[in-house]
Structures are given as structure tokens and as C-alpha cells.
Amino acid sequence: MAEIKKYTFAEVKTRNGRGKNPVWIVYKDSIYDVTSYIPEHPAGDVILEEAGQDATKAFDDSGHSKSTYKMLEQYKIGEIVDAERKYDANGKKIKRVIEAKPEEGNRKSCMNIITCGLLG
Numbered sequence: 319m320a321e322i323k324k325y326t327f328a329e330v331k332t333r334n335g336r337g338k339n340p341v342w343i344v345y346k347d348s349i350y351d352v353t354s355y356i357p358e359h360p361a362g363d364v365i366l367e368e369a370g371q372d373a374t375k376a377f378d379d380s381g382h383s384k385s386t387y388k389m390l391e392q393y394k395i396g397e398i399v400d401a402e403r404k405y406d407a408n409g410k411k412i413k414r415v416i417e418a419k420p421e422e423g424n425r426k427s428c429m430n431i432i433t434c435g436l437l438g
């Protein structure tokens with residue numbers, strides 16, 4: 319089987335349907351080239367509003383039927399690079415924990431002089 323092509327979100331962003339660019343959308347880290355489908359879309363050009371970006375929420379919020387989710391698969395052309403993935407293998411959103419920097423001494427943990435003065 320051919321290897322799946324991987325793209326960054328920045329690369330996907332240029333495929334936004336403007337000029338001669340194709341229309342790519344991202345659904346749960348998979349990338350779909352839906353350029354040829356747009357004229358057939360029952361809700362018309364709304365897809366263009368999501369072109370070149372993560373359309374997961376818009377797609378889910380549009381009441382698409384089960385068969386439409388299956389249909390999407392035929393347009394798949396790649397996936398988001400591992401480092402930028404937003405969903406795990408089960409399609410669940412990955413929660414990234416942003417590590418807080420340790421404070422350098424007590425003085426810096428005071429948000430401002432007035433608060434520190436009041437709290438002591």
C-alpha cells in the first residue's frame with residue numbers, strides 16, 4: 319500500500335480554493351481534497367469557508383448523515399504530520415498540557431504590587 323502523505327497545517331492553508339488552488343479540508347487530522355465535490359454539495363459553497371483549515375467542527379455541526387461521513391473517505395489525500403495532530407487513534411481530541419514555568423523567587427509570584435501589598 320502506498321504511504322500516506324503527511325502535511326502541516328501551514329501547507330494545508332495554501333489549498334484554500336483561491337486562484338487555482340484546490341480546496342482541501344481537514345477532518346480529525348485527515349486531509350480531503352473536495353475541489354471536485356463542491357458543485358454537487360447540497361449546501362453549496364459553504365465548504366469554501368472551511369477551505370485550507372480544520373473543518374472538523376463545521377462538518378460535525380452541519381448534521382451530515384452517516385453515509386456522508388463514509389463518502390468523505392473517497393476524497394482523502396493525506397494526513398496532518400504527527401507533531402501537529404489534534405486527535406488520537408480513537409478520534410478523541412488530544413488534551414495538551416502546557417507546562418507552567420516555575421517561578422523565580424517569591425517576588426515574581428506577586429502579580430502586582432497592590433495585590434501583594436493587600437495579601438501581605
Ligand code: HEM
Nearest residue numbers: 343352360361364365368373376377380382383386389390
Ligand atoms: C467542511 C465544510 C462543510 C460544511 C460547513 C457543510 C455544510 C452542510 C450543510 C449546512 C448541509 C445541510 C444542507 C441542507 O440541509 O440544506 C450539508 C449537507 C450535505 N453535505 Fe455538507 N458541508 C461541508 C462539507 C461537506 C463535504 C466535504 C461533503 C462530502 C464529501 C458534504 C456532503 C454533504 C451531503 C451529502 C449533504 C446532504 C445531507 C447528508 O446526507 O449529509 N459536505 N452540508
